[in-house]
Amino acid sequence: MKIFDAKQIYAADSFTIQKQQITSDELMERASLQLFHWLHQRMQGAPVKIHLFCGIGNNGGDGLALARHLQEHGYHIEVNIVNYSEKRSPDFLTNLDRLKARKIWPNILNGDSAFPSIGVDDIIVDAIFGIGLNRSPAPWVVDLMKNLKATGAFILSVDVPSGLFMDRGIEDPEFAVEADFVLSFQAPKLVFFLPETARYIKQWDVLDIGLDPEFLEKTETTYKLMGKAEVLPLYRPRQKFSHKGHYGHALILGGSYGKIGAVILSTSACLRVGAGLVTAYVPQCGLLPLQIACPEAMVLTDKGEKYISQIEFDLEPSAVGAGIGLGTEKETVSALSAFLDAQKSAMVLDADALNILSQNRKLLDKIPEGSILTPHPKELERLLGSWKDDFEKLQKTREFSVNHRCIIVIKGAHTTICAGEKCYINNNGNPGMATAGSGDVLTGFITGLLSQGYEPLAAAIFGVFLHGMAGDLAATEQGFEALTANSIIDFIGKAYIELLRPPQTQEQQTEETEA
Ligand SMILES: NC(=O)C1=CN([C@@H]2O[C@H](COP(=O)(O)OP(=O)(O)OC[C@H]3O[C@@H](n4cnc5c(N)ncnc54)[C@H](O)[C@@H]3O)[C@@H](O)[C@H]2O)[C@@H](O)CC1
Numbered sequence: 399m400k401i402f403d404a405k406q407i408y409a410a411d412s413f414t415i416q417k418q419q420i421t422s423d424e425l426m427e428r429a430s431l432q433l434f435h436w437l438h439q440r441m442q443g444a445p446v447k448i449h450l451f452c453g454i455g456n457n458g459g460d461g462l463a464l465a466r467h468l469q470e471h472g473y474h475i476e477v478n479i480v481n482y483s484e485k486r487s488p489d490f491l492t493n494l495d496r497l498k499a500r501k502i503w504p505n506i507l508n509g510d511s512a513f514p515s516i517g518v519d520d521i522i523v524d525a526i527f528g529i530g531l532n533r534s535p536a537p538w539v540v541d542l543m544k545n546l547k548a549t550g551a552f553i554l555s556v557d558v559p560s561g562l563f564m565d566r567g568i569e570d571p572e573f574a575v576e577a578d579f580v581l582s583f584q585a586p587k588l589v590f591f592l593p594e595t596a597r598y599i600k601q602w603d604v605l606d607i608g609l610d611p612e613f614l615e616k617t618e619t620t621y622k623l624m625g626k627a628e629v630l631p632l633y634r635p636r637q638k639f640s641h642k643g644h645y646g647h648a649l650i651l652g653g654s655y656g657k658i659g660a661v662i663l664s665t666s667a668c669l670r671v672g673a674g675l676v677t678a679y680v681p682q683c684g685l686l687p688l689q690i691a692c693p694e695a696m697v698l699t700d701k702g703e704k705y706i707s708q709i710e711f712d713l714e715p716s717a718v719g720a721g722i723g724l725g726t727e728k729e730t731v732s733a734l735s736a737f738l739d740a741q742k743s744a745m746v747l748d749a750d751a752l753n754i755l756s757q758n759r760k761l762l763d764k765i766p767e768g769s770i771l772t773p774h775p776k777e778l779e780r781l782l783g784s785w786k787d788d789f790e791k792l793q794k795t796r797e798f799s800v801n802h803r804c805i806i807v808i809k810g811a812h813t814t815i816c817a818g819e820k821c822y823i824n825n826n827g828n829p830g831m832a833t834a835g836s837g838d839v840l841t842g843f844i845t846g847l848l849s850q851g852y853e854p855l856a857a858a859i860f861g862v863f864l865h866g867m868a869g870d871l872a873a874t875e876q877g878f879e880a881l882t883a884n885s886i887i888d889f890i891g892k893a894y895i896e897l898l899r900p901p902q903t904q905e906q907q908t909e910e911t912e913a
Pocket residue numbers: 411422423425426429453454455456457458460482483485487526527528529530531532533534535536556557558583607
């Protein structure tokens with residue numbers, strides 16, 4: 399699913415109005431009817447008080463139009479206009495007149511107005527600001543937002559929580575509404591997926607307001623939300639007459655004294671995701687643990703006992719994943735540097751391999767083209783330097799990706815894969831995966847997919863998706879706390895099956911629920 403920026407949304411609005419020969423008021427009417435149906439479906443006429451807070455722009459216009467539909471269907475409403483500017487939009491005024499024609503007189507709230515009384519079981523509709531927010535709200539509007547939160551009532555935000563900018567962080571955490579639910583028109587917004595802004599969007603849904611599909615199709619976006627539908631075409635089916643050679647020989651390179659487990663996790667993950675052959679390259683101390691833990695894998699050992707000091711082997715791996723548990727000893731740094739000189743094809747660089755690159759910046763020029771770097775935010779900061787907000791983080795990551803012709807996987811909730819100017823946001827996974835070694839597992843998955851012939855970008859996107867899906871399936875059985883990195887490996891098979899399961903037809907779904 400594409401994620402549009404404000405400019406693109408305004409362009410889509412006006413293209414649609416022109417192409418469908420409708421007025422912006424009719425487009426707003428469509429939007430407000432979608433809002434109404436969503437609410438009506440869930441409320442079924444319940445006599446719950448609904449307090450609508452409307453700004454003076456089109457977001458506010460949506461709110462006024464929604465108020466009209468609610469009133470027409472017998473809902474108990476109270477309309478408040480948050481009068482933060484004299485510049486009223488035409489569609490706002492049109493909808494205000496319609497309310498007045500129905501004898502509905504909104505409260506006009508200014509800086510010195512008393513805050514209306516709202517019960518904790520009431521519902522608040524936040525239609526104060528939408529995507530047109532272009533500066534921080536006035537202090538009295540900030541106070542009003544704080545009062546909304548203090549009521550404890552359910553807050554439904556129209557299009558975007560008021561106070562959130564579409565393209566930058568906010569000045570102060572109190573300057574935006576924390577919405578229980580956000581109804582976004584036509585597509586989700588980038589702020590729904592960023593660590594800094596997630597607290598303002600507990601849940602979200604998209605309402606189709608019929609923006610022109612052709613326009614949306616041809617509009618290139620920087621960000622794309624990757625769900626099952628987007629990822630499924632990446633899958634490479636297995637042929638009957640195939641042998642393990644078809645699935646490559648992967649090399650997992652890492653480990654140091656006391657951190658051999660990371661290599662065991664990556665190696666097991668690499669086998670489970672479908673690599674044909676896997677060799678682990680570890681210091682001497684890793685030989686026995688690996689041979690015992692992963693009998694399917696072969697092991698090559700470095701001449702160093704406790705950490706890698708010279709990487710030499712004569713096999714031609716089809717994919718390499720390096721860095722897990724590697725440590726950053728001086729000899730390991732020079733060994734990795736010499737290895738990168740010889741390594742020409744795209745590989746996975748994770749954990750200490752990234753830390754070594756960060757500490758020895760000249761090695762950055764040795765990253766093989768198309769390589770996949772998989773930092774968590776801390777490792778990313780060592781690589782890029784600090785950022786002021788998530789938007790700058792993504793900007794710097796894209797720049798690094800372009801400059802070093804590599805793919806960056808920013809791990810975390812909604813792991814984001816940056817490849818040049820494009821970013822792919824993963825939409826599964828859960829906090830149970832915040833557990834030791836789950837990144838090692840991801841390295842194994844991506845390396846194993848590379849080994850099977852997936853292109854680097856496909857391997858990164860598909861690996862992250864399978865990792866999150868396996869994590870989700872594991873969490874349904876184990877909950878969050880008990881989930882370990884091994885759980886993710888154990889559920890990768892079910893993740894493939896779940897991904898490849900044909901979508902259930904309607905009757906199958908009803909049969910299942912009746913059974
Ligand atoms: N164009 C259309 O027909 C449609 C627009 N839609 C709605 O329109 C919204 C965008 O509406 P607008 O562009 O009018 O903008 P908003 O309604 O988001 O903001 C209202 C106006 O307030 C001003 N403003 C921004 N920040 C301010 C601040 N801190 N203090 C005081 N004034 C400030 C701006 O000039 C802005 O135009 C979307 O979020 C969506 O809800 C939807 O109804 C879809 C249809």
